[in-house]
Amino acid sequence: MTHIVIAGAGHAGSAVAAALRQYGFDGQLTLVGEEQVLPYQRPPLSKGWLLGEVEQDDIALRPAAFYDEQKVALQLGRRIKRLERQAQTLHFDAGPALHYDRLVIATGSCPVCPPIPGADNDGVLMLRSVRDAARLKAALRPGARLVVIGGGYIGLEVAASARQLGASVTVVERAPRVLARVAHAELSAFLTRVHTERGVRIETNRCVARIDAVGGAVRQVTLDDGRVLPCDLVLVGVGGRPNDGLARAAGLDCDDGIVVDLQARTSDPHIYAIGDVTRRPLPLYERMARLESVPNATEQARQVACAITGRPAPAPEVPWQWSDQYDMKIQIAGHPYDADEVVRRTPAGDANALALFHFRGERLLAVEAVNAPAEFMAGRQLIARRAGLDKQKLSDVSLTMKQLIN
Numbered sequence: 001m002t003h004i005v006i007a008g009a010g011h012a013g014s015a016v017a018a019a020l021r022q023y024g025f026d027g028q029l030t031l032v033g034e035e036q037v038l039p040y041q042r043p044p045l046s047k048g049w050l051l052g053e054v055e056q057d058d059i060a061l062r063p064a065a066f067y068d069e070q071k072v073a074l075q076l077g078r079r080i081k082r083l084e085r086q087a088q089t090l091h092f093d094a095g096p097a098l099h100y101d102r103l104v105i106a107t108g109s110c111p112v113c114p115p116i117p118g119a120d121n122d123g124v125l126m127l128r129s130v131r132d133a134a135r136l137k138a139a140l141r142p143g144a145r146l147v148v149i150g151g152g153y154i155g156l157e158v159a160a161s162a163r164q165l166g167a168s169v170t171v172v173e174r175a176p177r178v179l180a181r182v183a184h185a186e187l188s189a190f191l192t193r194v195h196t197e198r199g200v201r202i203e204t205n206r207c208v209a210r211i212d213a214v215g216g217a218v219r220q221v222t223l224d225d226g227r228v229l230p231c232d233l234v235l236v237g238v239g240g241r242p243n244d245g246l247a248r249a250a251g252l253d254c255d256d257g258i259v260v261d262l263q264a265r266t267s268d269p270h271i272y273a274i275g276d277v278t279r280r281p282l283p284l285y286e287r288m289a290r291l292e293s294v295p296n297a298t299e300q301a302r303q304v305a306c307a308i309t310g311r312p313a314p315a316p317e318v319p320w321q322w323s324d325q326y327d328m329k330i331q332i333a334g335h336p337y338d339a340d341e342v343v344r345r346t347p348a349g350d351a352n353a354l355a356l357f358h359f360r361g362e363r364l365l366a367v368e369a370v371n372a373p374a375e376f377m378a379g380r381q382l383i384a385r386r387a388g389l390d391k392q393k394l395s396d397v398s399l400t401m402k403q404l405i406n
């Protein structure tokens with residue numbers, strides 16, 4: 001009986017187990033992960049879970065009964081140390097090795113920490129796992145003083161949650177604006193305004209030069225211009241890197257992530273890889289990219305399940321992701337690579353609504369939408385069709401998106 005082992009029990013790992021059974025794989029299936037808990041959703045860790053709106057049980061991706069019923073053997077709390085491709089075997093820190101016929105690597109990514117003196121003190125946190133989030137939650141009391149290093153999506157989400165929990169928050173960003181790598185300047189300005197109105201202090205063009213602690217507890221950070229910010233807690237959110245060490249050591253093709261094709265195949269015919277750990281083709285944009293998003297993890301899970309069960313490869317999806325901050329739902333479809341024009345549409349009736357449409361020539365490449373679900377949905381459809389829409393009429397909000405795309 002074919003034995004498929006899934007290495008990494010996160011979003012992608014859990015999704016591929018479900019998709020394989022759904023598509024009729026009836027062989028042996030083992031899901032291995034280093035965390036002790038059932039696979040869970042990470043997005044709430046910086047949002048609803050941190051705010052206390054959802055509990056630990058609510059964020060499990062699937063109930064324990066699912067794995068029993070679907071005959072998915074769980075091996076949790078086991079860290080894979082080495083992949084031996086010749087023998088098709090995984091080795092662990094402890095316990096017996098595991099043989100596979102097919103391996104799906106879904107080990108995700110991890111946050112990076114810049115080499116700041118003092119960053120190893122207690123009270124300097126990063127956010128990836130429910131354990132990290134529990135430490136953050138415990139420290140975010142009303143009146144706590146938080147410094148967030150990095151104005152990316154996770155940093156801004158934590159800033160928003162922390163303000164709602166009554167903490168005072170300063171975001172320190174090295175670039176001239178927040179979200180500099182991932183959003184248009186207008187969206188950065190828009191979110192800077194909203195955060196500032198809610199009491200977040202944002203310091204751009206600034207780095208943290210040093211973090212000082214007393215008895216292991218953080219007391220202050222010093223910025224590169226010499227200013228000192230007293231604080232109780234520092235969250236580092238400057239980006240992530242793929243957990244591709246096992247694959248690199250085993251000689252799989254890697255390039256800041258395990259290189260895969262549209263069936264999530266690696267350079268070894270017995271091994272697939274999915275989720276944050278991969279560098280994958282984006283056919284709509286004719287390039288390779290590493291995406292860190294839930295929709296990407298689930299799309300690639302379906303690709304593997306189709307490949308293994310002999311179904312045709314699913315049509316490539318438009319990459320998308322979301323972020324929740326205060327009462328704003330931010331939804332992003334596509335990528336504005338090489339865009340040469342941005343058209344703004346301001347949906348009526350909500351001061352915190354905005355949609356930015358990115359074009360190259362007549363073709364729509366991406367939409368950044370804040371509280372603008374119709375714009376996001378319509379944009380996503382047009383991007384998939386490699387189509388465009390009338391730019392002149394787009395900013396006329398008396399016309400609905402439905403009218404504009406038909």
Ligand code: FAD
Pocket residue numbers: 007008009010011012013032033034035041042043044045046078079080081106107108109127128129154243246274275276277291292293294295297320321322323324
């Ligand atoms: P993961 O879910 O990280 O799973 C990988 C698993 O593999 C982990 O459990 C890890 O411990 C395990 N593992 C790694 N190495 C080993 C090893 N050697 N042995 C055994 N196990 C191992 N995306 C969105 O689209 N929208 C959002 O709003 C959003 N918000 C986010 C907020 C936070 C705080 C975080 C951290 C992420 C957020 N993301 C969001 C990103 C999203 O969660 C990831 O893209 C998604 O989890 C990727 O799934 P994955 O399975 O590739 O990785």
